[in-house]
Amino acid sequence: MIYITRRERFNAAHRLFRPDYSDDQNMEIFGKCSNPNWHGHNYTLFVTLKGEVKPETGFLANLKDLSTIIRREITDKLDHKNMNLEVDFMMGKLASTENLAISIWEVLNEPVKQLGASLHCIKIEETENNYVEYYGQ
Amino acid sequence: MIYITRRERFNAAHRLFRPDYSDDQNMEIFGKCSNPNWHGHNYTLFVTLKGEVKPETGFLANLKDLSTIIRREITDKLDHKNMNLEVDFMMGKLASTENLAISIWEVLNEPVKQLGASLHCIKIEETENNYVEYYGQ
Amino acid sequence: MIYITRRERFNAAHRLFRPDYSDDQNMEIFGKCSNPNWHGHNYTLFVTLKGEVKPETGFLANLKDLSTIIRREITDKLDHKNMNLEVDFMMGKLASTENLAISIWEVLNEPVKQLGASLHCIKIEETENNYVEYYGQ
Amino acid sequence: MIYITRRERFNAAHRLFRPDYSDDQNMEIFGKCSNPNWHGHNYTLFVTLKGEVKPETGFLANLKDLSTIIRREITDKLDHKNMNLEVDFMMGKLASTENLAISIWEVLNEPVKQLGASLHCIKIEETENNYVEYYGQ
Amino acid sequence: MIYITRRERFNAAHRLFRPDYSDDQNMEIFGKCSNPNWHGHNYTLFVTLKGEVKPETGFLANLKDLSTIIRREITDKLDHKNMNLEVDFMMGKLASTENLAISIWEVLNEPVKQLGASLHCIKIEETENNYVEYYGQ
Amino acid sequence: MIYITRRERFNAAHRLFRPDYSDDQNMEIFGKCSNPNWHGHNYTLFVTLKGEVKPETGFLANLKDLSTIIRREITDKLDHKNMNLEVDFMMGKLASTENLAISIWEVLNEPVKQLGASLHCIKIEETENNYVEYYGQ
Numbered sequence: 001m002i003y004i005t006r007r008e009r010f011n012a013a014h015r016l017f018r019p020d021y022s023d024d025q026n027m028e029i030f031g032k033c034s035n036p037n038w039h040g041h042n043y044t045l046f047v048t049l050k051g052e053v054k055p056e057t058g059f060l061a062n063l064k065d066l067s068t069i070i071r072r073e074i075t076d077k078l079d080h081k082n083m084n085l086e087v088d089f090m091m092g093k094l095a096s097t098e099n100l101a102i103s104i105w106e107v108l109n110e111p112v113k114q115l116g117a118s119l120h121c122i123k124i125e126e127t128e129n130n131y132v133e134y135y136g137q
Numbered sequence: 138m139i140y141i142t143r144r145e146r147f148n149a150a151h152r153l154f155r156p157d158y159s160d161d162q163n164m165e166i167f168g169k170c171s172n173p174n175w176h177g178h179n180y181t182l183f184v185t186l187k188g189e190v191k192p193e194t195g196f197l198a199n200l201k202d203l204s205t206i207i208r209r210e211i212t213d214k215l216d217h218k219n220m221n222l223e224v225d226f227m228m229g230k231l232a233s234t235e236n237l238a239i240s241i242w243e244v245l246n247e248p249v250k251q252l253g254a255s256l257h258c259i260k261i262e263e264t265e266n267n268y269v270e271y272y273g274q
Numbered sequence: 275m276i277y278i279t280r281r282e283r284f285n286a287a288h289r290l291f292r293p294d295y296s297d298d299q300n301m302e303i304f305g306k307c308s309n310p311n312w313h314g315h316n317y318t319l320f321v322t323l324k325g326e327v328k329p330e331t332g333f334l335a336n337l338k339d340l341s342t343i344i345r346r347e348i349t350d351k352l353d354h355k356n357m358n359l360e361v362d363f364m365m366g367k368l369a370s371t372e373n374l375a376i377s378i379w380e381v382l383n384e385p386v387k388q389l390g391a392s393l394h395c396i397k398i399e400e401t402e403n404n405y406v407e408y409y410g411q
Numbered sequence: 412m413i414y415i416t417r418r419e420r421f422n423a424a425h426r427l428f429r430p431d432y433s434d435d436q437n438m439e440i441f442g443k444c445s446n447p448n449w450h451g452h453n454y455t456l457f458v459t460l461k462g463e464v465k466p467e468t469g470f471l472a473n474l475k476d477l478s479t480i481i482r483r484e485i486t487d488k489l490d491h492k493n494m495n496l497e498v499d500f501m502m503g504k505l506a507s508t509e510n511l512a513i514s515i516w517e518v519l520n521e522p523v524k525q526l527g528a529s530l531h532c533i534k535i536e537e538t539e540n541n542y543v544e545y546y547g548q
Numbered sequence: 549m550i551y552i553t554r555r556e557r558f559n560a561a562h563r564l565f566r567p568d569y570s571d572d573q574n575m576e577i578f579g580k581c582s583n584p585n586w587h588g589h590n591y592t593l594f595v596t597l598k599g600e601v602k603p604e605t606g607f608l609a610n611l612k613d614l615s616t617i618i619r620r621e622i623t624d625k626l627d628h629k630n631m632n633l634e635v636d637f638m639m640g641k642l643a644s645t646e647n648l649a650i651s652i653w654e655v656l657n658e659p660v661k662q663l664g665a666s667l668h669c670i671k672i673e674e675t676e677n678n679y680v681e682y683y684g685q
Numbered sequence: 686m687i688y689i690t691r692r693e694r695f696n697a698a699h700r701l702f703r704p705d706y707s708d709d710q711n712m713e714i715f716g717k718c719s720n721p722n723w724h725g726h727n728y729t730l731f732v733t734l735k736g737e738v739k740p741e742t743g744f745l746a747n748l749k750d751l752s753t754i755i756r757r758e759i760t761d762k763l764d765h766k767n768m769n770l771e772v773d774f775m776m777g778k779l780a781s782t783e784n785l786a787i788s789i790w791e792v793l794n795e796p797v798k799q800l801g802a803s804l805h806c807i808k809i810e811e812t813e814n815n816y817v818e819y820y821g822q
Contacts, residue, residue, distance in 0.1 A: 001546070001548060002509050002512065002513070002543060002544070002545050003543065003544040003545070003546075004508075004509065004541070004542070004543050004544075005541070005542050005543075005544070006540060006541060007539065007540040007541070008540075009264075009265075011176050011177060011178050011264065012176055012177060013150040013174070013175040013176050013177040014177070016332070018330075029331060030331075031338065032216070032217035033217060035217050035218060035219070035223075037150070037218065037219035037222050037223055038150040038175050038177065038219055039148050039149055039150050039177055039216075039217040039218060039219070040148060040149060040150040040151075040175065040176055040177005040178055041148050041177055041178065041179050042178050042179040042264055042265075048544075053507075053509045053510065053513070056429075057440060057441075057505065057507070058427070058504070058505030058506070058507030058509055058510045059507055059509060060509055060543075063540075063541050064442065067540075079169070079176075080169035080170060080172050080176040081172060081174065081176060082172070082174035082175055082176070085174050086172075086174055093332070094331065094332030095332070096327075096331070096332030096333055097278075098276050098278065098327045098332055098333060098334055099327065099332045101276065102276070102327070127146075127148065127179055128146075128179075128281065129280060129281045129282075129341075130278070130279070130280060130281070130337050131278070131279050132276060132277065132278050132279075132334075133276070133277040133278075133279070133322075134276050134277070135275070135277075137275060138820070138822060139783050139786065139787070139817060139818070139819050140817065140818040140819070140820075141782075141783065141815070141816070141817050141818075142815070142816050142817075142818070143814060143815060144813065144814045144815070145814075153606070155604075166605060167605075168612065190781075190783045190784065190787070193703075194714060194715075194779065194781070195701070195778070195779030195780070195781030195783055195784045196781055196783060197783055197817075200815050201716065204814075230606070231605065231606030232606070233601075233605070233606030233607055234552075235550050235552065235601045235606055235607060235608055236601065236606045238550065239550070239601070265555065266554060266555045266556075266611075266615075267552070267553070267554060267555070267611050268552070268553050269550060269551065269552050269553075269608075270550070270551040270552075270553070270596075271550050271551070272549070272551075274549060283812075283813075285724050285725060285726050285812065286724055286725060287698040287722070287723040287724050287725040288725075290469070292467075303468060304468075305475065306764070306765035307765060309765050309766060309767070309771075311698070311766065311767035311770050311771055312698040312723050312725065312767055313696050313697055313698050313725055313764075313765040313766060313767070314696060314697060314698040314699070314723065314724055314725005314726055315696050315725055315726070315727050316726050316727040316812055316813075353717070353724075354717035354718060354720050354724040355720060355722065355724060356720070356722035356723055356724070359722050360720075360722055367469070368468065368469030369469070370464075370468070370469030370470055371415075372413050372415065372464045372469055372470060372471055373464065373469045375413065376413070376464070401694070401696065401727055402418065402694075402727075403417060403418045403419075403474075403478075404415070404416070404417060404418070404474050405415070405416050406413060406414065406415050406416075406471075407413070407414040407415075407416070407459075408413050408414070409412070409414075411412060420675075420676075422587050422588060422589050422675065423587055423588060424561040424585070424586040424587050424588040425588070443627070443628035444628060446628050446629060446630070446634075448561070448629065448630035448633050448634055449561040449586050449588065449630050450559050450560055450561050450588055450627075450628040450629060450630070451559060451560060451561040451562070451586065451587055451588005451589055452559050452588055452589065452590050453589050453590040453675055453676075490580070490587075491580035491581060491583050491587040492583060492585065492587060493583070493585035493586055493587070496585050497583075497585055538557075538559065538590055539557075539590075564743070566741075577742060578742075579749065641743070642742065642743030643743070644738075644742070644743030644744055645689075646687050646689065646738045646743055646744060646745055647738065647743045649687065650687070650738070676692065677691060677692040677693075677748075677752075678689070678690070678691060678692070678748050679689070679690050680687060680688065680689050680690075680745075681687070681688040681689075681690070681733075682687050682688070683686070683688075685686060
């Protein structure tokens with residue numbers, strides 16, 4: 001069993017808030033992250049696959065193919081976008097890094113199987129001081 | 138003559154566009170950076186001062202005081218904000234990294250003099266692949 | 275189950291030595307790390323919590339609250355301090371990164387529970403070439 | 412149980428290819444990584460040990476001793492070398508990062524035991540966007 | 549006058565040697581960098597332009613266009629290549645980082661003018677411990 | 686004219702204080718940096734040389750030779766040491782990063798000339814948020 005990780009990046013706007021709360025209530029819970037005029041981040045995404053090395057290539061999976069899947073399914077939809085308004089797999093969800101990691105897992109879990117590997121971990125760095133990891137359960 | 142640099146960070150939303158252009162024209166010139174729903178970045182700001190070391194402290198300037206000035210004048214206004222809509226010193230300007238660097242210079246140039254030093258450079262990293270430097274002329 | 279990590283930093287002096295050994299014996303075992311005049315590091319601390327995402331916030335835990343706990347319990351006591359002489363939870367212990375990680379676990383394990391999460395890992399980077407991880411058992 | 416990690420670096424040339432394939436076939440499978448004239452990388456190696464802290468030193472293992480073993484067994488053989496032509500433990504293998512991680516595990520697994528610790532993980536970063544981890548099974 | 553910098557990366561093999569010297573003589577002067585079987589690096593290239601901000605865009609130059617020029621003229625030729633054998637603008641030159649920086653300057657100096665800016669600096673990082681800067685004179 | 690830079694690192698303890706001041710006065714001016722029990726840092730030193738590329742080597746200067754000089758003259762004296770008590774070229778000086786950079790310039794300025802190059806800049810990073818540069822005048 002070996003683990004390979006591909007790093008991809010995207011820049012997005014978001015806002016943490018509940019639509020059933022007033023701006024004041026959202027500010028109390030989410031602080032400046034609830035700014036109604038949005039803010040944004042350079043997000044760094046790490047996708048880790050696990051499985052066995054294929055003897056004919058020496059690869060667990062071709063990282064170029066993994067990158068293609070991540071860009072098509074995830075970062076092309078998030079990059080230079082508003083996470084709350086424009087990203088299909090985040091619609092109706094609180095735009096926290098936790099929910100983003102879980103949602104990306106759900107989107108990628110099936111497509112990466114065509115590479116002959118299993119999804120192991122989604123890690124997202126929101127700032128240099130914060131990151132979230134999700135292992136699918 | 139010695140140079141000291143303080144790094145500060147802020148996360149902001151922005152959009153590159155001209156209000157006198159249509160969305161299509163803005164897309165043609167600014168690409169995905171003109172997304173009407175905004176996007177955002179983790180900006181890293183480097184403020185460099187120059188001057189002479191004070192014999193009584195061994196400092197050019199106290200970096201804690203410099204940090205206080207940068208936060209009060211710049212990053213408190215930009216952090217978790219929308220650069221186009223909420224930041225007084227960016228109002229009516231194209232929200233490019235170039236204009237942001239020039240504007241930060243203009244805001245900081247006078248206040249840092251009280252530290253007994255001169256402003257030498259404003260450097261802003263927008264992503265790991267791009268940065269801008271301005272030396273005041 | 276999701277994992278969130280907060281990074282905090284502190285700068286401290288320390289010395290690796292056993293008071294029951296001579297300086298020569300300490301030098302033999304601990305090398306230059308046993309310098310009787312101390313040396314120091316920029317330590318980077320990563321605190322990882324695990325638990326379930328709260329549906330009402332989208333958070334496992336509020337990272338600002340986690341940061342407040344880490345600073346009050348750990349980094350305010352270590353930053354710009356001498357780890358051997360001034361830090362209550364390191365008193366009488368060999369000031370190795372291993373012991374520091376275990377001690378920080380012991381201090382933080384209870385307080386973080388008030389965030390509705392469990393402590394998962396304490397990671398400390400002492401230099402760019404060395405780090406220690408402790409998972410509580 | 413505690414985990415310590417030592418980072419070491421080496422710069423090497425390599426080529427991904429199968430000698431039983433034509434250059435065209437290799438290009439189809441391995442892309443530009445199969446360039447017959449070689450290419451190269453700054454590899455970063457992370458070696459993680461696990462075990463119990465020794466009460467008499469506060470260490471799991473002396474990291475200087477671990478560094479000495481890694482350099483003697485691994486990086487002195489790889490640094491400024493051609494991984495396909497000159498490195499005994501890579502001879503006859505596809506020079507993928509996966510195979511490199513597994514091979515380094517096999518070389519280091521016994522020698523690190525003399526430090527009173529067990530090998531836990533070999534991690535290799537090939538570029539800032541790709542890394543591989545192997546846990547020995 | 550403002551300065552903008554674009555970072556690009558390439559991975560290449562090279563060897564430091566003089567063809568009029570024996571392997572022993574090359575080893576004496578260039579050390580392990582003269583390995584006849586090649587070695588390689590992850591090179592990081594920083595291209596800095598200078599000029600005036602265009603009022604109609606807020607840009608000195610469009611960084612996407614700068615990236616296109618750098619890739620077409622430089623990194624597409626160097627990435628996953630052997631610098632001594634396959635790169636037209638390095639032919640017949642000692643493959644040092646100094647000569648690489650000067651050669652890249654010579655290649656890029658004219659093409660970047662079409663962006664309405666002047667080339668200011670070529671910086672190349674060969675490892676985390678070494679870099680070279682060239683300002684064109 | 687080309688510029689080459691070598692990065693070296695050292696870990697040291699220090700204290701910012703004036704012996705003619707009381708602890709309270711020192712605390713007022715230097716804050717927690719004046720802790721009488723010391724604190725410390727991982728310092729990163731960048732030494733930049735300038736000069737002409739030698740046609741016979743393609744080098745401005747051999748970076749291995751530069752590293753040897755920096756280690757012998759500077760980092761062997763500072764690493765795992767107390768900057769106030771044990772470093773000859775810092776004796777009797779306020780142990781600020783500014784004074785450290787100036788002192789390192791004074792020590793290195795002559796020795797590097799034997800490499801056929803001139804000292805251009807001493808840069809010292811004390812933390813990820815602070816650095817100092819000195820150009821010799």
